[in-house]
Amino acid sequence: xxxxxxxxxxxxxxxxxxxxxxxxxxxxxxxxxxxxxxxxxxxxxxxxxxxxxxxxxxxxxxxxxxxxxxxxxxxxxxxxxxxxxxxxxxxxxxxxxxxxxxxxxxxxxxxxxxxxxxxxxxxxxxxxxxxxxxxxxxxxxxxxxxxxxxxxxxxxxxxxxxxxxxxxxxxxxxxxxxxxxxxxxxxxxxxxxxxxxxxxxxxxxxxxxxxxxxxxxxxxxxxxxxxxxxxxxxxxxxxxxxxxxxxxxxxxxxxxxxxxxxxxxxxxxxxxxxxxxxxxxxxxxxxxxxxxxxxxxxxxxxxxxxxxxxxxxxxxxxxxxxxxxxxxxxxxxxxxxxxxxxxxxxxxxxxxxxxxxxxxxxxxxxxxxxxxxxxxxxxxxxxxxxxxxxxxxxx
Amino acid sequence: xxxxxxxxxxxxxxxxxxxxxxxxxxxxxxxxxxxxxxxxxxxxxxxxxxxxxxxxxxxxxxxxxxxxxxxxxxxxxxxxxxxxxxxxxxxxxxxxxxxxxxxxxxxxxxxxxxxxxxxxxxxxxxxxxxxxxxxxxxxxxxxxxxxxxxxxxxxxxxxxxxxxxxxxxxxxxxxxxxxxxxxxxxxxxxxxxxxxxxxxxxxxxxxxxxxxxxxxxxxxxxxxxxxxxxxxxxxxxxxxxxxxxxxxxxxxxxxxxxxxxxxxxxxxxxxxxxxxxxxxxxxxxxxxxxxxxxxxxxxxxxxxxxxxxxxxxxxxxxxxxxxxxxx
Numbered sequence: 001x002x003x004x005x006x007x008x009x010x011x012x013x014x015x016x017x018x019x020x021x022x023x024x025x026x027x028x029x030x031x032x033x034x035x036x037x038x039x040x041x042x043x044x045x046x047x048x049x050x051x052x053x054x055x056x057x058x059x060x061x062x063x064x065x066x067x068x069x070x071x072x073x074x075x076x077x078x079x080x081x082x083x084x085x086x087x088x089x090x091x092x093x094x095x096x097x098x099x100x101x102x103x104x105x106x107x108x109x110x111x112x113x114x115x116x117x118x119x120x121x122x123x124x125x126x127x128x129x130x131x132x133x134x135x136x137x138x139x140x141x142x143x144x145x146x147x148x149x150x151x152x153x154x155x156x157x158x159x160x161x162x163x164x165x166x167x168x169x170x171x172x173x174x175x176x177x178x179x180x181x182x183x184x185x186x187x188x189x190x191x192x193x194x195x196x197x198x199x200x201x202x203x204x205x206x207x208x209x210x211x212x213x214x215x216x217x218x219x220x221x222x223x224x225x226x227x228x229x230x231x232x233x234x235x236x237x238x239x240x241x242x243x244x245x246x247x248x249x250x251x252x253x254x255x256x257x258x259x260x261x262x263x264x265x266x267x268x269x270x271x272x273x274x275x276x277x278x279x280x281x282x283x284x285x286x287x288x289x290x291x292x293x294x295x296x297x298x299x300x301x302x303x304x305x306x307x308x309x310x311x312x313x314x315x316x317x318x319x320x321x322x323x324x325x326x327x328x329x330x331x332x333x334x335x336x337x338x339x340x341x342x343x344x345x346x347x348x349x350x351x352x353x354x355x356x357x358x359x360x361x362x363x364x365x366x367x368x369x370x371x372x373x374x375x376x377x378x379x380x381x382x383x384x385x386x387x388x389x390x391x392x393x394x395x
Numbered sequence: 396x397x398x399x400x401x402x403x404x405x406x407x408x409x410x411x412x413x414x415x416x417x418x419x420x421x422x423x424x425x426x427x428x429x430x431x432x433x434x435x436x437x438x439x440x441x442x443x444x445x446x447x448x449x450x451x452x453x454x455x456x457x458x459x460x461x462x463x464x465x466x467x468x469x470x471x472x473x474x475x476x477x478x479x480x481x482x483x484x485x486x487x488x489x490x491x492x493x494x495x496x497x498x499x500x501x502x503x504x505x506x507x508x509x510x511x512x513x514x515x516x517x518x519x520x521x522x523x524x525x526x527x528x529x530x531x532x533x534x535x536x537x538x539x540x541x542x543x544x545x546x547x548x549x550x551x552x553x554x555x556x557x558x559x560x561x562x563x564x565x566x567x568x569x570x571x572x573x574x575x576x577x578x579x580x581x582x583x584x585x586x587x588x589x590x591x592x593x594x595x596x597x598x599x600x601x602x603x604x605x606x607x608x609x610x611x612x613x614x615x616x617x618x619x620x621x622x623x624x625x626x627x628x629x630x631x632x633x634x635x636x637x638x639x640x641x642x643x644x645x646x647x648x649x650x651x652x653x654x655x656x657x658x659x660x661x662x663x664x665x666x667x668x669x670x671x672x673x674x675x676x677x678x679x680x681x682x683x684x685x686x687x688x689x690x691x692x693x694x695x696x697x698x699x700x701x702x703x704x705x706x707x708x709x710x711x712x713x714x715x716x717x718x719x720x721x722x
Contacts, residue, residue: 030612031512038508040501041526041586044579045533051544052537190436198430199437207437209708214444216704218640220669221693224676225447228686255447258440288426309532316534318643319669323677342536342643349543349647366540370533377532381525 049370056364064134064357065089066162075109078102128161134357139166155328155339157348157358164361168328172246172338176321177314179250179334180257184314185307187254188261192303196269197277197291208266215259223323226252231324238335246338249324253314261310268302268384269295271391301387305380312376316369318342341365448697455694458687464695470653473675473685480692485657486570486665487699490649491639493574493661494581499631501578502585509586510593511615531583535643542576542648564662571661573649580644581634588633592626592714593619625714629707636703640696642669668696 058064063084073081073089081089087097090108100108119129128146131138142151145163153167191211195204231248240247272295280290296303321340326347328339345362352359458475466479505523513520552566565571596619604614620627642650651664652674658665672692679685 024610027610027612034504034508034512037501038505038513038523041505041523041530041582044582045526045529047545048533048537048541048579051549052540055540055544055548187436187440190433191440194430194433194437198433207441209712210441210444211437213701213704213708214440216636216701217444217447218642218669218696218700220640220642220672221451221697222447224672224689224693225450227676228682228689229450255443258443262440286423286426288423288429292429312532316532316536318534318536319673323673342534345536345540346643346646349540354548363540363544366537370537373532373534373537374529377529381528 049367052363052367052370056360056367059134059357059360059364062135064360065132066134066164066357067130067132073109074113075106078106078109126161133162133164134361139164139361142167153330155344157361158351162358164357166365168330169339169341169344169365171330171332172328172343173315173340175246175332175334175338176249176253176340177311179247180253180314181307181311183251183254184257184261184310188258188306188310189265189303192262192265192269192306193291193296196266197295198287211262212259214255215263217255219256219317220319220323222252222255223320226255226320227323240335242335242337244325244337245335246325247334249321249338250334252320252324253317256317256320257310257314260313261306264306264309264384265299265303268299268306268387271302271388272298273391298391299387301383301390305383305387308376308383309380312373312380315340315376316342316373318346322346341369345369451690451693451697454686455690455697458691459694463691467657470655472653472671473679473681473688475685475688478688480668480671480695482654482657482666483668483671483692484695484699486650486654487639487668489658489665490570490574490577490645490667491635493571494577494638495631495635497575497578498581498585498634499627502582502630502634503589503627505582506586506589506593507615507619510590511611511619527583527586530579531587533580535580535641536646538576538580538644539647541579542572542644546572546575547648568647568649568651568664569662570649570658570665573645573665576644576648577638577641580641581638584634584637585627585630588630589623589627592623592629595626595714596622625710629711629714632703632707632710636700636707639703640669640700642667642673645670668692668699672696 073086078086083097086105090097090105090112092100126146133139137143142153143163143165144151145154145161153165154163155165155168156163191207195207195211199207226248227244230252231243234248234251235243238247276294276298277290280294281287285293321338322343325337326339326343327337328344329336345365348358349362352362463479464484465481466477467481468474468478472478505527509520509523513523547566547568550565551569551572552563554565555563558564600618600622601614604618605611609617645667649664650667650670652666654664654666672689675685675689675692676682679689
C-alpha cells in the first residue's frame with residue numbers, strides 16, 4: 001500500500017498488517033490477541049461491579065417484600081395484575097416467572113392464599129408482621145419494634161420478623177477500622193521514617209523485607225492468633241469485660257494493615273529527592289530535624305495516600321473480624337463487640353436463601369463495600385500520582 | 396607510615412576530615428528522643444511478626460507429624476488421635492494449581508502489552524492500569540460474592556442449561572469456581588511482578604535483537620521473556636502464596652466443611668486449610684483440647700504460604716542484585 005507510506009505518519013499501514021516491507025499476519029494477530037487479553041483486567045472490574053450490583057438491584061428498586069401478612073390476591077384476579085407485581089408477590093426470580101404457565105401461577109397463588117390463612121390470629125395482629133422490613137426507612141432509621149421499649153436499630157435477619165437495619169453494621173465496621181488505623185498508622189509511618197531516613201543501610205536491608213513479610217501471613221492466621229493468644233493477653237492486661245471485642249479485632253486489623261501503609265509511606269519518603277535532605281543537612285540540621293521538618297512535609301501526600309489505602313484494606317478485611325467478634329450491637333464503646341459488613345456477608349450468606357431478600361441485602365452490602373474501597377483506592381492513587389509528578393517537576 | 400592508610404580511618408590527627416565533625420556539636424535531646432521512638436516503632440512491628448511466628452512454630456511443632464499430614468480424617472476431625480489434614484492440603488493445592496493455569500498466562504500477556512506494546516500515556520493504557528490497581532484493592536469478600544453471582548449463578552447455571560444436566564453439576568459451589576475467583580483476585584499480583592521484571596530488562600537487548608532482523612514478537616518470545624523468567628516466577632509464587640491463605644473468596648464458591656474423599660473433578664467441592672483453621676478455631680466443642688490440632692494446622696498453612704513467600708522474596712532480591720550489576 002504505497003499511499004499509506006506516503007501520506008500518513010503511521011508507517012505501519014492498514015491496521016498494522018504491513019509492518020516494514022513485509023506482510024506479517026502472524027505479528028498482527030499476536031499483537032491484537034495480546035491487546036485483547038490485556039483488556040481482561042478492565043472486563044473483570046466491570047463484571048464484578050455488574051454482577052454484584054445485579055443481585056442487589058431489587059433492594060434498590062424496592063422489589064423485595066418481607067412482610068409476613070400480605071393482602072392476598074385471589075387466583076381469579078390473575079389477569080388484573082401486571083407481571084412485575086405478580087412476580088414480586090410470589091417471590092419468584094424473572095427466569096422462574098418466565099417458565100411458569102398460567103395454571104402453575106394459579107396454583108402458586110392459591111397456595112399463597114392458604115398460607116396467609118394459616119397465619120395464627122394473634123400474630124396477624126402484630127404490627128411488625130405487616131411491614132416490609134426491606135424498605136429504606138426500616139434499614140436506616142430506628143424503628144419501634146413490638147416488644148421493645150424504645151425505637152431501636154436492629155440487625156436480626158433470622159426469626160419471623162426479619163430486621164435489616166444497617167446502622168449497627170456501619171458502626172461495627174467503622175469502629176474496628178478506626179481502631180486498626182489508630183494503631184497502625186503511627187507505627188507504620190514511624191517505622192517508615194526510621195527505615196528510610198535514619199537507619200543505617202544494612203539495618204534497612206534487613207528490616208524492610210521483614211516488615212513486608214508480615215503481609216505474607218494469611219489473614220485467617222492473624223485472626224487465629226488474635227482469637228487464641230491476643231484476646232487473652234489483652235484481657236488480663238486491660239481487665240475489660242467482654243473477652244472478644246472490637247478492640248482486639250481492631251489491633252489485629254492493624255497487623256494486617258501495617259505492611260500496606262509501611263511500604264507505601266516508605267516508598268513516598270524515599271522518593272523525596274536527595275537534594276532536599278542534603279541541603280538541610282548542609283545548613284546544619286540534625287538527621288531528625290531533616291526527616292521531620294524537610295522530608296516528611298515533602299512526602300506528606302504520599303503518607304496520606306498510604307493511610308487512605310490502608311483504610312480501604314482494613315474496611316474490606318473479613319476473616320480477622322469474623323473470627324474475633326461477631327455480635328451486632330449499637331455502641332461506640334471499643335470494648336464492646338462489633339459486627340462489620342464483611343463479617344455479616346461471610347457469616348450469613350450460607351444461611352440466606354438464594355434470591356431471597358436477605359441474600360439481596362447481603363449483595364447490596366457487598367456493593368457498598370466495593371464502592372467504598374473503589375473510592376478510597378481512587379483517592380489514594382490520584383494523590384500518589386500527583387505527588388510523583390510534582391517531585392519530577394512536571395507541574 | 397600513617398599517611399599511607401586511608402584518610403577516613405585516620406585517628407585524631409586530621410580532625411576536620413573525619414566524618415564525625417559534620418554532625419551537630421551539641422547533644423540534641425529531641426533528635427535522640429524521636430529517633431529512638433521511630434526506631435521503637437520499627438522494632439515493635441518486627442517484634443509482632445517474630446512473636447506470631449514463634450508462638451505458632453513452638454506450639455504447632457508438638458502436634459505436627461507425618462501421620463498428621465498424611466491422614467484423611469473421619470467425620471469428627473476434632474479427635475486428636477485420628478485427625479489429619481491430607482484432604483485440606485490436597486484441596487488447597489488443587490485449587491491453587493488450577494488458578495495458576497488461568498492467572499499466569501493472562502497476567503503475563505497483560506504485562507507484556509503494558510510494557511512492550513502500549514503507548515505510555517494513551518487513554519486505554521491508563522484505564523488498564525487503573526483497573527489493575529483497582530482490582531488489587533477490592534475486598535476479598537467481594538470477590539467471593541462475585542464468584543457466587545457470576546461464576547455459579549450465571550456461568551454455571553447456564554452451562555447446566557446448555558449441557559442439559561438434570562441436576563446442578565456446574566451451577567453449584569465447585570473447585571473450578573473457587574480457582575477462577577482466586578485467579579481474578581491474584582491477577583494484579585502477577586501483572587505487577589511481571590511488569591517490574593520486564594521494565595528492568597535493558598532496552599539495548601531489544602534494540603540489538605530488532606537490529607538483527609528479528610520481529611517484535613520474536614524479540615519478545617526469544618529475548619525478553621527468558622530474561623524476565625525469574626520475575627514471572629516471583630509473581631506466580633506471590634500469587635500462589637496469597638491465594639493459598641485466602642478464605643473469604645472461597646467461602647461461597649466451593650469450600651466444604653467436611654468431605655469423605657479427596658476432590659478429583661473440577662466440579663467437586665473441596666476442603667481447605669485456611670477454612671479448616673477457621674472451623675477449628677471457632678467451632679470446636681472443646682477449644683483447650685483441640686488446640687494442638689489447631690496449632691499444627693496453622694503451622695502447615697504457614698509452611699505452605701510463608702515458605703513460598705520467602706522463596707519469592709529471595710528470588711526477587713537476587714534478580715535485583717543481578718540487574719544492578721548488569722547496568
